[in-house]
Amino acid sequence: xxKRVVVVPYDEQxxxxxxxxxxxxxxxxxxxxxxxxxxxxxxxxxxxxxxxIDIDIVxxxxxxxxxxxxxxxxxxxxYEGDLGIKDREAFDYRGIADLPKHxxxxxxEFSAELHKHLSFRNYxxxxxxxxxxxxxxxxxxxxxxxxxxxxxxxYKAPCIEEIYRKCEKITD
Numbered sequence: 292x293x294k295r296v297v298v299v300p301y302d303e304q305x306x307x308x309x310x311x312x313x314x315x316x317x318x319x320x321x322x323x324x325x326x327x328x329x330x331x332x333x334x335x336x337x338x339x340x341x342x343x344i345d346i347d348i349v350x351x352x353x354x355x356x357x358x359x360x361x362x363x364x365x366x367x368x369x370y371e372g373d374l375g376i377k378d379r380e381a382f383d384y385r386g387i388a389d390l391p392k393h394x395x396x397x398x399x400e401f402s403a404e405l406h407k408h409l410s411f412r413n414y415x416x417x418x419x420x421x422x423x424x425x426x427x428x429x430x431x432x433x434x435x436x437x438x439x440x441x442x443x444x445x446y447k448a449p450c451i452e453e454i455y456r457k458c459e460k461i462t463d
Contacts, residue, residue, distance in 0.1 A: 337422050344393040346395050352399050
């Protein structure tokens with residue numbers, strides 16, 4: 292059965308949810324990671340989002356990755372590979388029912404994917420007009436395609452690409 296596409300207005304609780312998950316993660320990895328970053332739409336105040344916290348754990352490089360995998364496994368996380376995205380390692384979790392719903396990734400400090408995540412987040416955090424436009428696109432996409440995540444993603448793709456182009460202009 293297909294997952295329903297649900298986009299809701301920004302919720303202040305997402306900041307607390309991120310901090311709760313971050314503290315849980317740090318119990319196992321604090322000595323071997325650089326940072327734990329709140330990314331994705333829930334990390335941008337005022338932005339409508341699917342109510343799932345996206346998190347990147349930042350590591351120096353892959354020399355510490357096996358230790359991170361092992362330590363995250365002790366918390367109940369299961370390594371899933373890069374799922375086709377270079378330098379963005381995905382983790383699933385089971386049996387951690389008391390944590391808010393989230394997606395967890397591990398990225399090396401200099402990965403292109405981490406740079407994209409942080410640039411996108413930071414651009415939106417500093418551009419309320421872009422937040423409003425992207426929120427409207429996401430809400431409309433969820434209304435038009437409530438039963439198709441693929442169509443929802445395709446619908447919002449032009450807006451995302453426009454934001455990425457603006458991010459690139461800032462960093463050039």
